Amino acid sequence: MGRLAESFWLNCEIFLLTLLFALPLGLIISFGSMSRWQPLSWFTKTVVWIIRGTPLMLQIIVLFYAPGLLGWGNWWGSGTSGRFSAAVVAFVINYSCYFSEIFRGGIQGVPVGQTEAGQVLGMTKTQIFFKITLLQVIKRILPPMGNEIITLIKDTSLARIIANKEIIMMAQEYSAKGLIWPLFSTGVFFLVFVGTLTLLFMWFEKKLDYFRI
Amino acid sequence: MAILEVENIRKSFGSTEVLKDISFSLEKGHALAVIGSSGSGKTTLLRCLNFLERPDGGVIRVNGDILFDSKDPNTQRESEIRKKRLHFGLVFQAFNLFPQYTVLRNVTLASELLEKERRGEEQATRIANRGIREYALELLDQMGLSDKVELYPHQLSGGQQQRVAIARALALKPDILCFDEPTSALDPELTGEVLRVIRSLAEKKTTMVIVTHEMAFARDVAEYVIFLDDGVIVERGTSQEVITNPQEERTKQFLSRFSQN
Ligand SMILES: Nc1ncnc2c1ncn2[C@@H]1O[C@H](COP(=O)(O)OP(=O)(O)OP(=O)(O)O)[C@@H](O)[C@H]1O
Ligand SMILES: [Mg+2]
Numbered sequence: 090m091g092r093l094a095e096s097f098w099l100n101c102e103i104f105l106l107t108l109l110f111a112l113p114l115g116l117i118i119s120f121g122s123m124s125r126w127q128p129l130s131w132f133t134k135t136v137v138w139i140i141r142g143t144p145l146m147l148q149i150i151v152l153f154y155a156p157g158l159l160g161w162g163n164w165w166g167s168g169t170s171g172r173f174s175a176a177v178v179a180f181v182i183n184y185s186c187y188f189s190e191i192f193r194g195g196i197q198g199v200p201v202g203q204t205e206a207g208q209v210l211g212m213t214k215t216q217i218f219f220k221i222t223l224l225q226v227i228k229r230i231l232p233p234m235g236n237e238i239i240t241l242i243k244d245t246s247l248a249r250i251i252a253n254k255e256i257i258m259m260a261q262e263y264s265a266k267g268l269i270w271p272l273f274s275t276g277v278f279f280l281v282f283v284g285t286l287t288l289l290f291m292w293f294e295k296k297l298d299y300f301r302i
Numbered sequence: 303m304a305i306l307e308v309e310n311i312r313k314s315f316g317s318t319e320v321l322k323d324i325s326f327s328l329e330k331g332h333a334l335a336v337i338g339s340s341g342s343g344k345t346t347l348l349r350c351l352n353f354l355e356r357p358d359g360g361v362i363r364v365n366g367d368i369l370f371d372s373k374d375p376n377t378q379r380e381s382e383i384r385k386k387r388l389h390f391g392l393v394f395q396a397f398n399l400f401p402q403y404t405v406l407r408n409v410t411l412a413s414e415l416l417e418k419e420r421r422g423e424e425q426a427t428r429i430a431n432r433g434i435r436e437y438a439l440e441l442l443d444q445m446g447l448s449d450k451v452e453l454y455p456h457q458l459s460g461g462q463q464q465r466v467a468i469a470r471a472l473a474l475k476p477d478i479l480c481f482d483e484p485t486s487a488l489d490p491e492l493t494g495e496v497l498r499v500i501r502s503l504a505e506k507k508t509t510m511v512i513v514t515h516e517m518a519f520a521r522d523v524a525e526y527v528i529f530l531d532d533g534v535i536v537e538r539g540t541s542q543e544v545i546t547n548p549q550e551e552r553t554k555q556f557l558s559r560f561s562q563n
Pocket of ligand 1: 339
């Protein structure tokens with residue numbers, strides 16, 4: 090049980106690091122795809138399309154092995170920390186593209202009338218963003234963000250494909266030795282985690298329930 | 303002296319010329335109604351006055367000061383446009399209230415932000431905010447919304463929302479208040495309450511530019527009317543002249559559509 094919990098910590102680490110980097114990066118990418126400068130928005134949209142259009146598992150493998158195979162040297166160093174870094178980077182790239190689409194939808198969903206009303210009332214661009222748009226964007230993106238983040242914790246198991254000892258890999262090793270309960274415990278770990286996230290998001294949505302958009 | 307002078311305003315979107323050489327002026331305390339069929343450029347005209355669109359040509363003067371001159375880049379600096387906007391208020395067809403704020407906060411927000419910018423110091427701001435709040439409550443009372451100040455926009459009817467939007471625009475004490483079809487998004491039974499409020503503003507000598515499809519209302523409330531067709535002022539005059547007794551064929555045609563229903 091202790092070993093399982095330990096390996097689940099790896100899943101949690103990937104989860105937390107991905108959120109930490111992919112949320113801001115996703116926001117930047119969303120600005121890129123909304124850019125009025127066509128080459129930038131076109132480029133960004135193509136990257137997002139490729140990342141979203143291919144399996145995360147493939148991206149992890151490519152990112153881990155490609156530098157070596159292409160003779161660019163060893164990017165990831167050796168041992169577990171290299172495998173872990175490669176997995177996190179792949180997750181960050183993949184999820185920032187998904188998040189960017191959510192941000193884009195949220196930002197573009199705010200009617201222009203809101204911005205124009207602020208402008209006409211003499212507000213600055215910054216004031217309009219922080220005082221008017223931001224909260225409406227947050228309210229809009231909360232449900233899809235919740236879904237995506239719940240998918241993320243379950244996706245963290247894909248890190249095993251480059252031999253990161255995450256919880257499902259551990260549980261599988263136990264079951265190969267004839268034990269069944271680690272598989273069930275693993276399920277419980279995920280259920281508790283997802284359950285907590287679900288409650289958190291429900292609470293958050295409730296907090297913003299006082300207004301309609 | 304005229305409070306608002308608009309000279310030779312032109313505006314194109316791509317290759318379509320939406321406003322062609324628009325000129326008019328308006329005396330302080332008077333109301334001007336702008337009528338015309340869909341697509342004639344009425345909204346674009348108001349958006350130019352409020353600096354939401356930049357005219358391709360022409361001059362806009364308020365109180366004799368040049369706010370915009372297409373030939374003088376100094377009048378088009380982004381940093382000053384924000385201040386110049388405050389001469390005008392705009393009430394949108396779709397209200398555009400801020401959904402996350404109460405009725406009262408919708409009305410006070412912009413004034414408070416401006417006040418903070420102007421003074422900076424905490425103490426002075428707090429005293430000023432009290433004044434802003436009192437003025438907002440007074441305006442909301444005039445709009446007949448005293449009992450709604452703590453509600454959120456979605457809890458109000460369309461007519462009530464539009465009256466909040468009017469109070470919000472008035473809170474900044476604009477020289478000229480513009481309305482873009484303020485009742486077009488409302489159910490017929492709710493237009494009356496909004497028109498009544500605008501009528502009371504006219505009685506208090508508020509300078510207004512009103513785009514409307516309510517001909518009887520335009521005739522009763524506005525001193526002057528201009529009829530816009532295809533980006534050109536086809537006819538102008540007192541409301542009696544233009545609406546009751548139009549001279550131009552196109553104006554007659556346009557107005558006949560209203561008298562039938
Ligand atoms: N941002 C824009 N880009 C391109 N064309 C525009 C834009 N805004 C307005 N137009 C065009 O300009 C013309 C005038 O539009 P405007 O909205 O000013 O008309 P309107 O008189 O307000 O009509 P309505 O009574 O339907 O509100 C229309 O043909 C419209 O399609
Ligand atoms: Mg219009």
